[in-house]
Amino acid sequence: MFSQIPQPLEYAEALLAHFSRLSQSTDSSTLLSQSAQAMAQLTGCQLSQLYLLDASRERLELKAQWLEGTLHPALGSGRSADHCQEPLLQYAISQNRVVDLSNLDSRLHNIDFLPRAGDPWRSLLAVPMRDSRQTVAGVLMLASCTHMPLQGYAPSLGALGSAALMQMSLLERRPQQGKPLGRCVSAGTLIGSSPVMRKTYQLINRVVHSPYTVLLLGETGTGKEVVARAIHDSGPRRAQPFIVQNCAAFPEDLLESELFGYRKGAFTGADRDRKGLFDAAHGGTLLLDEIGDMPLALQAKLLRVLQEGEIRPLGCNESHTIDVRIIAATHCDLKQRVSQGRFREDLYYRLAQFPVVLPALRERGRDIYDLATHFAAQTCAFLQRRPVVLADSAMAQLACYAFPGNVRELKGLVERAVLLCDGHELLAEHFALPSELNDESGRLNFRKRMDAMERGLLLDCLRRNAGNQTLAAQELGLARRTLLYRLGRLNINSDEIRAYAS
Numbered sequence: 001m002f003s004q005i006p007q008p009l010e011y012a013e014a015l016l017a018h019f020s021r022l023s024q025s026t027d028s029s030t031l032l033s034q035s036a037q038a039m040a041q042l043t044g045c046q047l048s049q050l051y052l053l054d055a056s057r058e059r060l061e062l063k064a065q066w067l068e069g070t071l072h073p074a075l076g077s078g079r080s081a082d083h084c085q086e087p088l089l090q091y092a093i094s095q096n097r098v099v100d101l102s103n104l105d106s107r108l109h110n111i112d113f114l115p116r117a118g119d120p121w122r123s124l125l126a127v128p129m130r131d132s133r134q135t136v137a138g139v140l141m142l143a144s145c146t147h148m149p150l151q152g153y154a155p156s157l158g159a160l161g162s163a164a165l166m167q168m169s170l171l172e173r174r175p176q177q178g179k180p181l182g183r184c185v186s187a188g189t190l191i192g193s194s195p196v197m198r199k200t201y202q203l204i205n206r207v208v209h210s211p212y213t214v215l216l217l218g219e220t221g222t223g224k225e226v227v228a229r230a231i232h233d234s235g236p237r238r239a240q241p242f243i244v245q246n247c248a249a250f251p252e253d254l255l256e257s258e259l260f261g262y263r264k265g266a267f268t269g270a271d272r273d274r275k276g277l278f279d280a281a282h283g284g285t286l287l288l289d290e291i292g293d294m295p296l297a298l299q300a301k302l303l304r305v306l307q308e309g310e311i312r313p314l315g316c317n318e319s320h321t322i323d324v325r326i327i328a329a330t331h332c333d334l335k336q337r338v339s340q341g342r343f344r345e346d347l348y349y350r351l352a353q354f355p356v357v358l359p360a361l362r363e364r365g366r367d368i369y370d371l372a373t374h375f376a377a378q379t380c381a382f383l384q385r386r387p388v389v390l391a392d393s394a395m396a397q398l399a400c401y402a403f404p405g406n407v408r409e410l411k412g413l414v415e416r417a418v419l420l421c422d423g424h425e426l427l428a429e430h431f432a433l434p435s436e437l438n439d440e441s442g443r444l445n446f447r448k449r450m451d452a453m454e455r456g457l458l459l460d461c462l463r464r465n466a467g468n469q470t471l472a473a474q475e476l477g478l479a480r481r482t483l484l485y486r487l488g489r490l491n492i493n494s495d496e497i498r499a500y501a502s
């Protein structure tokens with residue numbers, strides 16, 4: 001990397017020192033200036049500049065400049081000039097190529113955008129800088145008043161510039177001490193601005209930036225997982241993993257090995273070490289969904305994790321520390337489970353450090369309309385068809401409905417209505433909510449009604465694809481075998497499907 005550099009060893013040492021300084025920097029506003037200064041010092045160039053693309057990627061702005069020993073961090077007030085049209089810069093960015101001109105001739109090259117120095121510019125180097133996604137995010141520019149080969153500096157300075165960009169984005173994502181916390185959970189993050197949801201957002205925002213364990217309670221389909229994700233995405237852990245584990249979906253042994261991981265030989269079939277979800281979520285958030293169904297023996301182990309912040313994988317003699325925010329969720333009455341002896345009281349009190357009850361959809365008033373509109377737009381986009389609006393008659397019907405399956409049920413109903421609707425307006429008939437479903441008894445057979453809805457959705461899709469199961473699966477975004485499994489589970493037989501082929 002340093003073969004074309006006059007004193008490679010000294011250069012490598014100085015470069016390392018600059019990398020180390022950048023990685024320790026805690027101030028994103030001076031990071032670019034520090035980098036510009038470092039690049040000038042490393043190469044001996046009189047000019048060093050850093051240009052960055054803005055969020056739209058259409059403007060290229062000069063963010064830092066080092067000229068003849070002076071730093072120019074604040075380049076003009078307000079919006080700085082756009083350099084996107086400068087051919088040299090444009091070429092480096094659009095082609096993702098280094099531009100090296102060691103015999104610069106101002107009659108041949110357009111360098112009017114460079115500031116004037118005592119002598120004319122003789123050499124120039126422009127190097128693209130990449131961000132953490134390896135996308136070109138800017139360009140660094142070096143210029144010297146003497147003829148000198150600069151090409152050899154390109155790889156290492158490109159890496160230094162990119163490291164500065166990554167450090168800057170890390171710092172910008174980190175909440176800063178003493179400054180107001182930028183992000184919060186609100187009607188802008190989640191759909192719904194009813195008074196009851198606003199109160200819920202206020203409550204949630206009390207814990208977003210703290211490490212407290214949150215217990216999300218609420219009927220099925222009220223959006224507990226959606227809210228857990230919003231807490232994670234709005235808090236300081238958002239750059240780290242968010243992992244969901246359903247505690248009802250696995251038998252005890254499997255759930256334990258999923259959560260805690262195991263060492264090779266811990267049990268028959270453990271032929272290698274495997275990390276558990278507590279480790280996978282290190283630094284981030286682990287949502288334990290359906291916590292009320294966690295087996296009692298595992299509840300004791302979870303309590304230990306919450307109290308001591310340590311886990312011990314199966315087959316391992318030593319514990320190690322983990323840094324994971326736990327959010328637990330359940331639709332069941334945990335207190336009742338405690339009184340029935342099905343849930344540990346000590347764990348309940350540890351989890352219920354900060355309970356948040358999500359309201360049922362029927363209590364959320366106008367949110368029903370906002371959510372229905374959102375799901376209709378989402379479904380139309382998915383099916384690549386023209387947008388639809390909700391007729392008043394449809395809204396009136398939805399507003400009277402009890403929604404035992406809450407937001408999940410509304411989503412299913414809207415998706416089906418969009419499939420049934422040929423025009424641009426969703427009418428009451430497209431929802432066709434049987435009146436008996438609006439009474440209390442409707443809540444008791446929720447599973448049956450969800451099955452009926454799914455049945456209708458699958459049959460509609462098969463009808464429109466003339467019974468072709470492969471096309472229907474594609475349209476629904478399901479694997480073909482998943483579609484076949486669902487058809488079997490709902491007793492939709494091949495005769496019914498064949499009827500659509502004719």
Ligand SMILES: Nc1ncnc2c1ncn2[C@@H]1O[C@H](COP(=O)(O)OP(=O)(O)OP(=O)(O)O)[C@@H](O)[C@H]1O
Nearest residue numbers: 190191192219220221222223224225226331407408
């Ligand atoms: N505010 C919201 N905005 C958009 N979609 C939502 C919202 N709340 C819920 N949903 C949708 O409703 C469905 C159910 O949400 P979610 O899985 O979070 O509910 P839940 O309370 O965790 O359900 P369960 O108790 O059955 O696990 C999902 O498809 C989710 O995307």
